[in-house]
Amino acid sequence: MAQTNTSQMLKGVLQGCLLIILNDEPSYGYAIMQRLTGFGFGDVPKGTIYPLLLTMERKQLIASTMQQSPDGPERKYYHLTATGQAERQSFIADWHNLQHNVTQVMALEDEQND
C-alpha cells in the first residue's frame, strides 16, 4: 500500500473495518494485519494498525486481554466494548451513505452519451 492515493481514502474506513473484524472474532495486531491483506487491502503497515488499535482502546471502542503465544511474546487480544458496538453500527450506516452518494456522482460518467 504505502503513500498511494488510496491511503487518503482509507481514513476513517480502516477503524470501521477493524470494528467489524473484531466483532466477528477477537484478535491481535499481527493477525489483523494479515486478515486485512486477505480482504484486498494491500499490506497494511504495522505503523498504521498498531497505533490505530491503541487509539481505539483509549477511546474505549475496544478492550484488550494479554494471552500467551506459542511462538513469541504475549499477544494483546482485542474485543469490542458496548461503545464499540454502537460505533460499528454507526460506521456501517455512514459507509452505506457515502457509497450511495459517490455512486450518484459516478453516474455522471455513464450519461456522457447525450
Place this chain on the structure above:
Amino acid sequence: MAQTNTSQMLKGVLQGCLLIILNDEPSYGYAIMQRLTGFGFGDVPKGTIYPLLLTMERKQLIASTMQQSPDGPERKYYHLTATGQAERQSFIADWHNLQHNVTQVMALEDEQND
C-alpha cells in the same frame, strides 16, 4: 455535516468527486457546493471546497477562467486538465477497489448466523 464520522471518510473521495463533476460540466465553487448537496453530501462547507479547488489548481489537475456573474462578483470557472483526466480515471479505479474490499469486510456482518 461538520465534525462527524463521515468527514474523515470524505478524505480523498471529495477530490475525486470534484474531478468527475467538473468533467461532466465546468463550474465554479459556489455552484459546485450546491451540486454536492444535491448528491447527498450534506452542506459541504466553503472552508472545505474552496481551499480544495485551489490545491487542485496548484497540482494542475484543473484550470480556471474568470467570468462575469449576473448577480455578484466574478466567478472562477474550473475545467479539467489532461492531468486531471488521468487522475479522475485513477480515482474511479481506486474507489471501485476500496468499495470491493470494504464490501468483503462487511460480509462478516451477514455470516453471523452459524
Place this chain on the structure above:
DNA sequence: TATTCTAGTTGGTAAAGCATACTAGTAGGA
C-alpha cells in the same frame, strides 16, 4: 552468544476536511 521471527510502543510527518476571518462586488431598504 548472536540472530531471527514475533509482538507491540512511541514520536513525528504529511494530507485533507473544516472553521474562522478577511476581501469584494451587487442589490435593496431605511
Place this chain on the structure above:
DNA sequence: TCCTACTAGTATGCTTTACCAACTAGAATA
C-alpha cells in the same frame, strides 16, 4: 446616502489519521 444581505473567493491555522522510523522485548535456533 448608508446599511444590510447575498454572492464569490482567499488566507491561515486546527484536528484527525495514515504512515514511517526507531525502539523495546520475548522465544527459538544456530
